[in-house]
Amino acid sequence: MAPDPWLSMYESTCHTAQEVAEKIQERNRCQRNGESATKLNVSIRSLLQNLKEKTERLKDLLLHSVSTRQITQLEGDRRQNLVDDLLTRHRHLQASFKNEGTEPDVIRSSLMAGGVRQGVVNPWLVEEPEETRGLGFHEIQQQQQRIIEEIIDDITNLVENTDNKLRNQTKRVMTVDRKSSSCATECQSPQSAETKDKKLWGKRPPARIEVPEYHHNKSKGKVTG
Template sequence: MSQDPWLQNYDATCRLVQEIAENIHERNRQQRTRGNPAKMNMTLRASLQKLKQNINQLRESLLRVSSSRRIMQSEADRRQNLVDDLVTRDKQLNATFKGDVTQPEPSRSTLMAGAEAEGGAAVNPWLVHEPEETRGLGFSAIKQQQQHIIEVQDAGLDALAAVISRQKLMGQDIGNELDEQNDLIADLSTHSKERWLPLLTNVKGGVASRHLQSPWKLQAGRMTSL
């Protein structure tokens, strides 16, 4: 099963954050050694602009999937926290790039520290305020955790779909039974009319005949008596 597109974009944005931090560190090193950081500054401006766009896309896509109930509310809240952390790191990176630094610049060793044994994935140093369940995990571990959450959600959705399908079939069966009963009632009504209509006609004809014959019989009786 393919990974959630939102998580893929989030991972790419995290890598971009780390790349920008490393480039800022390199730009500052060039400034200290009296190098020419102009090219690096152009690269950083483009990267910071792309970071802002990525964060906006993550926010908008999260709003869409949460509004359509495609993910659970707890997962939506967790992702919103990740987006908020990215916004904070974006502000810090912009401040560092512009020289308005309110905290010591992280060294390259700090940026690359925390490599996990599994796959050697480096922990993103800019997401130090991420949720407790993902704190200290590398990208590989976070992906596995997120994949497990998605699989659990998919299993729940499959179970719900199965229940809905059974209810739909039950509704169809009930509808079919009602149609059969209505047809049976209609057939009984038709057969009843066909059976009783001749009898009613004969009865009515007999009554009419008696009414027509009775005066003559009455007159004949009187003549006989005379």
């Protein structure tokens, strides 16, 4: 995969900023030793102008990349921070160059920052995860969309499973409640003897059996019916 032109220019600009800091440090040392620093001053002016032009170019390229969506907004913000840092370093180096004979902290900071950046070809790839490394803006968008869809599917399945469990539990509760109500009604409502007889003998009660009465006739000593 071809290197990102913006990142390559950024690395070149960082090296230019470090070179300016080293030249200013060398110029200050020559002045303290009473040596001529004319050539160094000319070189520093040229490098400062080069640093300014490169930084402005980085800013323009970044604006174009963000406006055309060649990079993500997050990456655009991070690159903007790098550009702001370069602009700040340029101002400090410019002030240090005009303030001859001094060696402020910004020179040492620039030298240290340059030393840290040496050997780092692409600072974005160092922090970028394997899943998105080398992908373009649209590819990253598609990957994010797939991840979102997978999350939505998982949530949908979870909701459906929960709904099924709730429906089953509700059915069980309603069944138990129905049986409980039926039992309570039967236990609390006393049945009449007639109702019990109907259950025993059917809908109609059993026929009554007529027993004949016998009368005793004392006068004749006979029993008559």
